[in-house]
Amino acid sequence: MTLLLAAIIVAITLGITFWASRRNTSTADFYVAGGRISAGQNGVAIAGDYMSAASFLGITGLIALNGYDGFMYSVGWFIAYLTVLFIVAEPLRNLGKYTLADMLVYRLKDPKVRMYAAISTIVVSTFYMIAQVVGAGSLISLLSGGVLKANVAIPLVGVLMIIYVVVGGMLATTWVQIVKAVLLMFATILMTVLILNRFGWSFSNLLGQAEAKNGAEFLGAGVKYKNPIDLISLGLALVLGTAGLPHILVRFYTVPTAQDARKSVVWAMVLIGAFYVMTAFMGNAANVLVGKDVITAANAAGNMAAPLLAQALFGGAGTVGGEFGLAFVTAVAFATILAVVAGLTISASTSFTHDIYNGIFRGGQATDREEFRVARLATVGVGIVAIILGLMAQTQNVAFLVALAFAIAASSNLPVILFTLFWKRFNATGAVWGITGGILTCLLLIAVSPNVRGIDPPEKTTGRHLVQAPAIFPLENPGIVSIPAGFLFAVLGTMLGASRRNEGEDERAFEDMQFRAYTGAGADGSVAAHD
Known part of the structure; x- marks a missing residue:
């Protein structure tokens, strides 16, 4: 039953991919679906992109095992969209064309900025992608009753991901994400209704039983x-x-x-907000109805809490209803992974092709046909790298892995975006320093943190630390140090790279950027700049 439902979802998404392939004829189609997606469709697709395996599997597991601390992931991810709505969405749409680097280079006019922004994009996408394929390995192993191990499952997901992007481009990726978002919201709402019915339609009753089972500190x-x-x-x-x-x-x-970009964020926030509220129901219910021991036995990091909860809600192990619940939720989670991985893949391959290959190596002179062909080859390369790294990180909790991707993005990309939009003196040197300093600081702290370093007992066979030595940096997430470091490096680079000779030119570029960012003039070729 589980394999059948998963196969149906794969068949539907592959059908969408081959439908989209007939409209995937240029680089604009491949990268951004020709800019023809409506605000509502894009909002649902953003939600589908954002509600990843980390959200559905990882957060449910973290709440089931850690209570309140796990729910902080849900709160952080939802609140984050306020920053996107009020600061980033409209200027990004007006200043860029395909990638984040387009926005930065529009003002800073330096090829080095494009190169470093592309590298940052690929690093962040890679960390995020690892989380998805790790979740896929756990899911398919559960789907097949342990017949297909993660070593087989992860390459299978990688192959599907390559097919989606190479054949269908961004249009196929968008519709796969929309289908996945609808399925995930339906599954989550259904499970929440069943949970409330089980606990007398009282969230307080659910929390009370979680407290009775785990102690007051759990809440x-x-x-x-x-x-x-x-x-x-x-x-x-x-x-x-x-x-x-x-x-x-x-x-x-x-x-x-740009107005559609803002509307997209509002649509996404409605869906994302509802979903993350429901993770509190699912995580606590998994703790009470399934139990920590069963969850960790299925997966040491807790990634199987949601499918096991569905099995319990629909009748329990060994019943037709229970097996259907397990099958349906597992298949939906599998669709979640496919959609998010496709989005990450096209982002990384677009950045490599548009920014590095065409923008740096070909000086912007590559033909549309040439760039289209390289983009497809880059997609295959990104897929292979994702498979290899996913096999190396099988024992990590997927929500934790995604949190590290967020830390890298906040440390390297965010300082440069904000300074580009709001600091008149900011220059290309500051952008290069900010991106490089943010990434290196974050990666260095991760390498010496408890995530990588630690001494495991001899009997522990899963979730072993890569380095058997005491951690040097005490925090699991480096954000509190690496994010200020990214801003600091950007400021230092700007000061060191400042030149009086270029001050007037930099000021005019800033004014031109602000005019276009907030009016949209010239964004579609209508007006090049203001007078």
């Missing part, structure tokens, strides 16, 4: 994050990281106008 901070600074660091990464996520930002190029 307060400190189960997972003993150090409150760690929780603050996580919150900063989640709230600020969304505005720097390349696969989310590229979606604002798929709509016709």
Whole structure:
């Protein structure tokens, strides 16, 4: 039953892909669906892109195992869209064409900025993609009753992801994300209704049983994050990281106008807000109805809490209803992974092809046909890298992995975006320093943090630390240090790269950028600049 439902979803999404392939004839079609997606469609697609395996599987598992601390992921990810709505969406749509680097280069006019912005895009997308394929490995292993191990499942997802993007481009990716968002919202609402029915339509009753089972500390901070600074660091990464996520930002190029970009965010926030509220119901219900021991036995990081909860809600293990519930939710989660991975893949391959290959190596002179062909080849390369890295990170919780991607985005991309939009003195040197300093600081702190370093007991066979040595940096998420570091590097680079000879030119570029960013004049070739 589970395999059948998953196969049906794959068949539907492949059908969409081959339908879209007939409209995928140019680089504009491949990168941004020709800018023809409506605000409502794009909003649902953004929600589909954002409500990833980390949200459905990882957060449900984190709440089931850690209570309040796990729910902080939901709060951080939802609040983050306020930054996107009020600061980023409209200027990005008016200044760029295909990628984040387009926006930065429009003002800073330096090829080095395009190169470093592209590298940042690829690094962030890679970390995010690892989380999705890790979740896929766990899911397909569960789907097949353990017959297909993660070592087989992860390459399978990689192949499907390559097909979606190479054949259908952004149009196929968008509609796969829309189908996935509708399925995920339906499954989540259905499970929430069944949970409320099971607990007398009282969330308070559900929390009371969770407290009785785990102790009062389960409903307060400190189960997972003993150090409150760690929780603050996580919150900063989640709230600020969304505005720097390349696969989310590229979606604002798929709509016709900046107004549609803003409307897209509002649509997305409605769906995302409702979904993240419901994760509190699912996580606590999984703790009460399934139990920590069963959840960790299925997957040490807790990624299988949602499918096991569905099995319990629909009748329990061994019943027809229980097996259908498990099958349906697992298949929906599988669709979630396919959609998000497709979005990440097209973001990374677009940045490589448009920014690095055409923008740097070919000086912007590559033909549309040539760029289209390289974009498809880049997609295959990105898929292969994702498969290899996913196989190396099988034991990590997917929500944690995505949180690290958010920290990198907030540390490298966000400072440069904000300074480009609002700081008149900001220059190309500052952008290069900000991106490089943010990424390196974040990666260095991750490498010496408890995520990578730690001494495991000999009997522990899953979730082993990569380095068997005490952690040097004490926090799991580096955001509280790496985000200010990104801003600081950007400021230092700007000061060191300042030149009186270029001050007048830089000021005119800033004024031109602001005029276009907030009026849209010239965004579609109507007016080049204001007088």
